[in-house]
Amino acid sequence: MPKLDQSLLSGLPPFSLLQPQQIREILDHAVSRRYEEGATIFREGHDADRFYLLLDGYLRVVRTTPGGDQIIVLHISPGQLFGIAPALQRATYPATSIAAAESIALSWPAGLWPEFVSSYPGFATESYKTLGQRLGQIQETLTEMATQAVEKRIACALLRMANQSGRKTAEGIEIAFPVTRQNISEMTGTTLHTVSRLLSAWQKDGVVQSTRKHIVVTDPHRLVILSGIQS
């Protein structure tokens, strides 16, 4: 395997305080892998033997309900740690990670986690910070699901994806990874039909533009209003 470049990590929060020498050590223990769109990185309930860092691409983090339906819990963007079950003292992964687009990730053996935490300043605090932020986000979506009408939930989901992965184009903010109506229904606890109808209506109103697996938010402000967020 080729040596990995130092610049991969030096700008990322969990590693930003480290010396080049320390980053070298970390990279020398890392395994780099490419994942096709749709590929599973690890599965819910399986042994959490490694933890990961997404270098490029996007992931869906998915849980399966007792009833067998999939729920998309959150998305992972480049630069984020994921699969950090070792940090939670867990022996198994709490969710499944699937590449939403072609992706590249680094990974390390779970056994190295305590060493990372103790030897690298800032690593622990930064990891636990993202962990906390994620928990907060999940909780927020959960209460949103329980209290808000479908239209608002879908508007929120689109805004979250646009905020997290949005690229500005001439037409508006483009969601950077492939998303189907089915996917959005799995994020919002509704059906693909309802999502399809709403997106069609919003397209007619000029709020979004969508083709298959591809969505551009053309009027973010209107979408914010539709989402019912209080200012």
Add this chain to the structure above:
DNA sequence: TCATTAAGTATGC
């Protein structure tokens, strides 16, 4: 207000 059923069109490998 929304899910379900059902029946269609569009799109990309």
Add this chain to the structure above:
DNA sequence: GCATACTTAATGA
């Protein structure tokens, strides 16, 4: 040309 993505209408909880 087939599977997958998407659309639309109708019906009923």
